[in-house]
Amino acid sequence: MTTNQGVATPESAAVEKKARERETVLIPAVDIFEDAHQITVKAERPGVSKDKLIVQADRNGLVIEGDMEIDMPAGMTALYADLQSTRYRRSFVLSGELETERIEASLKDGLLTVRIPKRVEFRTRKIKVNVP
Amino acid sequence: MFESYFGSFDADLFDQFRRLESEMGQLFGHSPWPAGIRSVQRGTFPPINVGATPDRVEVYLFAAGLDARKLDLSIQQNLLSVSGDRKIESNENAEYYRRERYDGDFRRVITLPDDVDPERVEARYRDGVLQITIQRREAARPRQISVS
Numbered sequence: 001m002t003t004n005q006g007v008a009t010p011e012s013a014a015v016e017k018k019a020r021e022r023e024t025v026l027i028p029a030v031d032i033f034e035d036a037h038q039i040t041v042k043a044e045r046p047g048v049s050k051d052k053l054i055v056q057a058d059r060n061g062l063v064i065e066g067d068m069e070i071d072m073p074a075g076m077t078a079l080y081a082d083l084q085s086t087r088y089r090r091s092f093v094l095s096g097e098l099e100t101e102r103i104e105a106s107l108k109d110g111l112l113t114v115r116i117p118k119r120v121e122f123r124t125r126k127i128k129v130n131v132p
Numbered sequence: 133m134f135e136s137y138f139g140s141f142d143a144d145l146f147d148q149f150r151r152l153e154s155e156m157g158q159l160f161g162h163s164p165w166p167a168g169i170r171s172v173q174r175g176t177f178p179p180i181n182v183g184a185t186p187d188r189v190e191v192y193l194f195a196a197g198l199d200a201r202k203l204d205l206s207i208q209q210n211l212l213s214v215s216g217d218r219k220i221e222s223n224e225n226a227e228y229y230r231r232e233r234y235d236g237d238f239r240r241v242i243t244l245p246d247d248v249d250p251e252r253v254e255a256r257y258r259d260g261v262l263q264i265t266i267q268r269r270e271a272a273r274p275r276q277i278s279v280s
Contacts, residue, residue, distance in 0.1 A: 029232035035225050044233060046178075046194040046260030070192060070261060073185050076145050079245075082179030083194060110196030110260015
């Protein structure tokens with residue numbers, strides 16, 4: 001650790017803060033499952049409200065980002081912390097058979113559900129085996 | 133009760149959390165102070181943060197998708213315990229690639245500062261965060277002492 005002898009300016013403090021935020025990102029738990037029609041991602045995002053959540057998808061990938069907002073009194077000191085950041089980020093690579101234009105997302109009690117439909121031609125069809 | 137809501141997270145507190153983390157990390161993941169007898173291994177569900185002001189202690193449990201009515205909260209002196217059950221409905225017709233979300237019963241016990249008032253506790257659940265506010269006793273609050 002280095003000691004900063006100079007007077008810390010608000011600018012330098014802000015830059016420092018930004019750099020630290022970049023390195024600490026929460027990677028919360030997800031469940032991912034696939035059925036005949038779609039792939040579903042259930043991701044935990046406790047503390048993230050609807051307007052602080054970003055779900056982005058394109059041909060190549062799905063990115064889920066969010067910032068926690070929590071009711072916190074001013075001047076609070078930390079006694080214990082399992083979570084050391086307020087930012088969530090997780091990304092997945094998508095493949096071409098998924099219809100990224102038709103992704104649906106919903107958020108309830110900090111749980112995000114993303115449904116990615118498969119293109120019709122890729123939906124699994126059960127093949128019946130005829131037994132004579 | 134005094135209630136304040138900050139539109140954005142108070143970054144200073146999280147700076148403190150981060151500093152705590154880096155201090156712990158310096159010792160190869162071990163805490164520099166002796167672990168509490170009721171402490172648990174990292175990654176235990178649900179993660180908890182605890183913060184304090186001179187007049188109250190705030191406990192945050194980060195647990196998405198809970199039925200808050202089924203939570204069991206109790207406090208005995210300065211020992212707060214939270215237990216509950218988070219059942220994850222499994223989709224029978226689907227094939228799972230990842231099952232990272234915690235499924236089942238949980239219980240966490242939090243040792244609070246000695247001066248908390250077990251009679252004045254409030255809890256609320258919003259956006260997957262259970263926040264428990266415990267008031268501290270008047271006598272324990274710092275007082276300004278005037279020098280004559």
